[in-house]
Amino acid sequence: MPATGAKPLGAEDEVSAARSVQQMFNSIAPRYDLLNHVLSANIDRLWWWRTARRFRSVLARPNAAVLDICCGTGDMTMALLRRRPSGARPILAADFAHGMLSRGALKFGGRGAVALEADALHLPLRPASLDLIVTAFGFRNLANYEAGLREFHRVLKPGGQLGILDFSEPGGLIGKAYAVYFRRVLPAIGRLICGKEGPYSYLPSSVGSFPPPPSMLALMRSVGYEQCSWKPYTFGIAGLYTARRPE
Numbered sequence: 001m002p003a004t005g006a007k008p009l010g011a012e013d014e015v016s017a018a019r020s021v022q023q024m025f026n027s028i029a030p031r032y033d034l035l036n037h038v039l040s041a042n043i044d045r046l047w048w049w050r051t052a053r054r055f056r057s058v059l060a061r062p063n064a065a066v067l068d069i070c071c072g073t074g075d076m077t078m079a080l081l082r083r084r085p086s087g088a089r090p091i092l093a094a095d096f097a098h099g100m101l102s103r104g105a106l107k108f109g110g111r112g113a114v115a116l117e118a119d120a121l122h123l124p125l126r127p128a129s130l131d132l133i134v135t136a137f138g139f140r141n142l143a144n145y146e147a148g149l150r151e152f153h154r155v156l157k158p159g160g161q162l163g164i165l166d167f168s169e170p171g172g173l174i175g176k177a178y179a180v181y182f183r184r185v186l187p188a189i190g191r192l193i194c195g196k197e198g199p200y201s202y203l204p205s206s207v208g209s210f211p212p213p214p215s216m217l218a219l220m221r222s223v224g225y226e227q228c229s230w231k232p233y234t235f236g237i238a239g240l241y242t243a244r245r246p247e
């Protein structure tokens, strides 16, 4: 059966899955940035930068309405902000974990982005109001992927663009070597730095159950997006899905 959404250990339905994700991110928020950079050897910065560069033409439009959903501690938002002209309309940076969002707001607050505490599956935004939605390493955590894509489709203007940056599982020899790191070494380092067992065991299991690119692309098309594609980053360890709401 195809994956419908994130299922943290012990979650029985979508409501408890979302609550468990929210609690988990609130609990690791103080150590999140440090862990991110250590565990990815800073490659995450390159991935955020490439994602922002992909959308440079829409970001360069001062009036473009842009949402970074699941913004967490705001590093994707900061990469998007670097592509905004001065005086541009503020980026909306939204997350449902207060601990993550408040740290993000310290970085981007007053610098061209505003923080919004909101659930990606129920955005407090008008239909057809956004030119661009970007989400980095957040989509995989949604309790229902199809519902997330539908909600993004609802709030995007016709012709609006979507970018979903997330982890993937590379194939071949690199994939085998990476799997050892991702499934064994990474959870051990994560446990050591943040002193908790759950979150960094959840990470590899959530990537393992996330739909692979062909299934994600099929899901995006079935929801009504066009020009759906996936670009692997760093041997396919991560990758960027892009799509457009038809005119």
Ligand SMILES: C[S@@+](CC[C@H](N)C(=O)[O-])C[C@H]1O[C@@H](n2cnc3c(N)ncnc32)[C@H](O)[C@@H]1O
Pocket: 018, 021, 022, 025, 036, 069, 070, 071, 072, 073, 074, 075, 076, 094, 095, 096, 097, 100, 118, 119, 120, 121, 135, 136, 137, 138, 139, 141, 142, 143
């Ligand atoms: C792995 S962090 C990514 C943060 C940031 N985008 C980055 O690239 O570092 C995932 C974020 O998604 C948020 N998130 C997960 N499900 C969400 C939902 N349904 N609505 C809003 N935020 C959500 C979590 O609270 C967390 O801050």
